[in-house]
Amino acid sequence: MIFGLxxxxxxxxxxxxxxxxxFRTVSMYMLLIIILSLILINTEKxxxxxxxxxxxxxxxxxxxxxxxxxxxxxxxxQAWLDRGAYKTHLLFGKLRVFSxxxxxxQFGANQAYSGVVFIILSFAQKNLVRKFFFLFAGILGIYGxxxxxxxxxxxxxxxxxxxxxxxxxxxxxxxxGAVMMVVVFVFFxxxxxxxxxxxxxxxxxxxxxNDASLQTRLANQRTLSVYLSSRPIGRRIGTCxxxxxxxxxxxxxxxxxxx
Amino acid sequence: MLSxxxxxxxNSGSLRLGSPRFYIPLLISCFIAAWLVSxxxxxxGIALIVLPFIIVYLTFLFQNxxxxxxxxxxxxxxxxxxxxxxxxxxxxxSIDSILVLSFLAFFFKNFYEKGTGDRPVKMLLxxx
Numbered sequence: 501m502i503f504g505l506x507x508x509x510x511x512x513x514x515x516x517x518x519x520x521x522x523f524r525t526v527s528m529y530m531l532l533i534i535i536l537s538l539i540l541i542n543t544e545k546x547x548x549x550x551x552x553x554x555x556x557x558x559x560x561x562x563x564x565x566x567x568x569x570x571x572x573x574x575x576x577x578q579a580w581l582d583r584g585a586y587k588t589h590l591l592f593g594k595l596r597v598f599s600x601x602x603x604x605x606q607f608g609a610n611q612a613y614s615g616v617v618f619i620i621l622s623f624a625q626k627n628l629v630r631k632f633f634f635l636f637a638g639i640l641g642i643y644g645x646x647x648x649x650x651x652x653x654x655x656x657x658x659x660x661x662x663x664x665x666x667x668x669x670x671x672x673x674x675x676x677g678a679v680m681m682v683v684v685f686v687f688f689x690x691x692x693x694x695x696x697x698x699x700x701x702x703x704x705x706x707x708x709x710n711d712a713s714l715q716t717r718l719a720n721q722r723t724l725s726v727y728l729s730s731r732p733i734g735r736r737i738g739t740c741x742x743x744x745x746x747x748x749x750x751x752x753x754x755x756x757x758x759x
Numbered sequence: 760m761l762s763x764x765x766x767x768x769x770n771s772g773s774l775r776l777g778s779p780r781f782y783i784p785l786l787i788s789c790f791i792a793a794w795l796v797s798x799x800x801x802x803x804g805i806a807l808i809v810l811p812f813i814i815v816y817l818t819f820l821f822q823n824x825x826x827x828x829x830x831x832x833x834x835x836x837x838x839x840x841x842x843x844x845x846x847x848x849x850x851x852x853s854i855d856s857i858l859v860l861s862f863l864a865f866f867f868k869n870f871y872e873k874g875t876g877d878r879p880v881k882m883l884l885x886x887x
């Protein structure tokens with residue numbers, strides 16, 4: 501929030517409208533939502549209502565993702581892909597599922613996060629219906645993550661579950677959880693099981709230090725670090741936004757946007 | 760004199776519509792709606808249809824500010840995908856406005872009460 505406010509004084513800002521629209525999402529939402537949630541969600545019942553809404557939408561997002569994978573995209577989604585999104589969403593003729601969210605990256609991260617939350621939540625439920633509901637939402641979430649082909653998202657369940665096992669402070673759970681994590685890691689890093697499955701093959705490249713995508717990212721990081729060394733408070737917020745890109749396509753750093 | 764105390768002497772509910780006092784505003788609003796639809800087109804018509812729902816929602820929101828958080832959660836899922844199907848102008852502002860309205864609702868609801876004390880402030884400090 502403070503960084504966002506102070507960056508209004510960044511001499512590189514040419515257009516204050518873009519600054520304002522980026523400031524909203526970068527700083528304001530975070531502050532407002534945290535304060536409001538802390539004040540308003542103050543009973544267990546309210547918290548569970550929130551979880552139910554989240555779980556229902558998470559299930560819907562996953563189901564839409566599964567439909568995209570098995571049936572295909574509809575006319576509007578195809579139009580969106582044709583406008584340029586196909587560069588990042590059609591890899592080797594295979595669609596990276598994005599459901600009804602903005603892109604596959606967000607779909608993957610969101611579903612991974614929802615999956616971890618709901619699976620952990622289901623462990624703590626005594627009511628069987630509730631337990632299976634959350635477990636169902638969680639498993640669909642993790643499956644959605646694999647469908648999205650977002651490799652960065654796989655660290656979310658790995659680290660999330662590990663932290664949960666550590667916080668549980670139960671030695672048996674911790675040891676069995678650690679063994680499970682090691683098995684998952686070894687499965688991806690050192691074996692070739694299921695290599696003919698597109699999703700598994702793509703996830704596996706996340707563990708490969710010689711992966712071409714990783715090398716490109718590292719090269720980009722090196723280039724940008726030189727570029728940013730003369731700009732101690734950064735380029736400015738909102739440079740890479742769609743609106744920002746229209747107005748500032750001449751800027752060097754915009755080349756490195758993933759959007 | 761007596762009639763004001765006797766419930767059978769005064770009209771209530773839909774019976775009130777029998778009086779021209781209630782007909783005139785109804786007719787005026789009909790004319791305004793018709794004029795808006797004819798001059799501004801379909802968008803104005805849709806806005807007029809949606810308007811009562813927005814008013815009902817806002818009433819609930821001001822009675823129960825926690826609705827704002829739930830709505831933002833739902834909008835977060837829905838908004839980005841919606842823009843792929845229909846062009847809704849200023850749709851991004853809806854999240855901002857609901858957050859601000861929730862704040863206002865909370866503020867007005869707790870205006871005359873002791874409120875939540877300094878618990879949220881302490882929690883916020885812990886969070887950051």
